[in-house]
Amino acid sequence: MKTSITCLVLFLVLFSCKKEDKLTFEPLVITQHECADCPEVSISIPNAIEQTKLTRTINRTLKEEIISLLLYDDDLEATTIEEAITSFTHGYTELREEYADETAQWEAKIDGEKVYEDDVLLTIELNTYLFTGGAHGYGSKRFLNFDKKKGTELENWQLFKDLENFQKYAETEFRIKESIPEGKPINSTGFMFERDSFYLPENIGLTKEGLKLLYNQYEVASYADGPIELTLPYSDVKKFLAAKIKS
Template structure:
């Protein structure tokens, strides 16, 4: 009986140490430019160190997001960041061979930072600038949220106890912020919500100041309007969140 108790105590101690093991990061910096007038890619993002489930979950999520930004040819799928970079450069070179006088070099710049970590929730913000021709490049932002305790990525639908209830609350705050009367159409002041119905943005991230709703350019307004954001203090939204955040 004593031996069994000792074994259980030892196992508990081991599991506790593994749970408390701190997650650490190192910078991942990749740059590729083959010539002065060639397309180029520059990437600077955090990389989780180690082979834990959480580290692998984070690194895979970052890699997949970067690959999706760099992918223009749907016939092939890059398996890692290096392949994604090579595919980006190759797609431009193929275009240049077809239209040598009309093809300006492409550019991809992707940066990432840890913007929130309270021991339970970790949020990494990725920002990209992509130029693949046209009048201007495109800036994009992605928030990757993770539950550190169970080593999983938190997708938008998993953040709320009731997405519908939170959406109704967010619409009230949005209307107040943007001076849209409660009885007016959501697009009455110039926004471009599809079906003229308020909806949450694709990007929602935890920050030190509150839950950030981030609408990309083009998502609900013109490109000239830039991103539209709504910052909600945790004390106001904790009742809607599955994982409450202590302010």
């Protein structure tokens, strides 16, 4: 009886470890609002705490994305988020000194969260809002996909084993969702695809609900139309994907 109990406990421990093969993240929060006339910067992203090739890749990728968003001076080589914030602040200060009565306060809000993880794949969603003057700010979303086994970031095409047929399938589903008649040009209802031909968005991400295709504002439609999203069930797209998805 003692042996049976020991085996059961061992089984439960091993099963639990296998089931909970997830990365551990802690929030990384950076804010700056030093004075009434300074840009307001708010950053909150997940920070992977284990020390592995994968976690280093994730943290480095997030840092590089944020630096590219905030870097105002292209000639400056920022290596940290703080240096990028300094560049963003200098850009605002220079513009305000030149146009004191016309420069509205700049703002940057960047939030990230894990939206999908299984044994092989991980997706982090990065939401950004930037205001640097003008009639309105600009919000955008970025999906960052990672191969957990190889410890690398994935390009969109690497998510698929049959990209060509996936694009054909995605166009069919896009037309259905957006009520674009079959046989009519993709832009016949007001979209702005280049060369009037359907193409996949720059952002494709894994989510709990399915594979999400995201066209940010201005990508294929006007600002007023907002982002264009299409979520495809894993049961329908698994035949196109390079990895098996646990849906």
